[in-house]
Amino acid sequence: MTFRQTFDILICCVMCVVLNIVVLVVSSSMDPVIVSRSDWHAKPPKSIEVMMNPVPYVVIHHSYLPPACFTTEECIKAMQWMQDLHQINNSWADIGYHFAVGGDGKAYEGRGWSRVGAHAPNYNSISIGICIIGDWRERLPPESQLTAVHQLIEMGVREGKIAEDYKLVGHKQVRDGTACPGEKLYSSIQSWPHFYKVPNPPLPRAQPAVITLKEDNRLKKRTALTGII
Ligand SMILES: [Zn+2]
Incomplete structure (x- = not known):
């Protein structure tokens, strides 16, 4: 040569x-590709509670069920399934998470940036709850799915929805009795920016304004639902 x-x-x-x-x-x-509620054909929320931004925490979840989705069609079905589980079986106002991220690398709008969630008691009004769709006990999500999660968090910080000095935790750190977000994913998030090892119990915050919308009588069960979140 x-x-x-x-x-x-x-x-x-x-x-x-x-x-x-x-x-x-x-x-x-x-910015990640955001799939709006109308794009995944979300049912309307039964009520809305406004959340103050920026929030100091990001809470990471896995869905466990439904399993991982890898096409937009599959991920839309997963979002509808979770919304039915939360609205019908759990009698919550709406899908519990603020966002869910699919294996198609897209971020699906749940409650969005500025509404109180239902994903981690005591943290629902002071955090953005992000569900990484799939069961991540024994394997990690694809790189494109994780990249979308990071992009979503950075977008939230840039837009003033998440505090610049936010603390990132896994669901199991703030709630006893859950293995969420799965052992493998939990190991991984410990090396993510802003991971917070031992969160202090959050201080109580002023009650957010509650705007109650009329219950949607058209709410119909889409599928037979069982499962654990
Ligand atoms: Zn969880």
């Missing part, structure tokens, strides 16, 4: 590394 060939290969390798870094930086600073 001539000196020129060696030099060319070296230049090529350097360019590849630079390109990879650029792609990584650009992709992590991009």
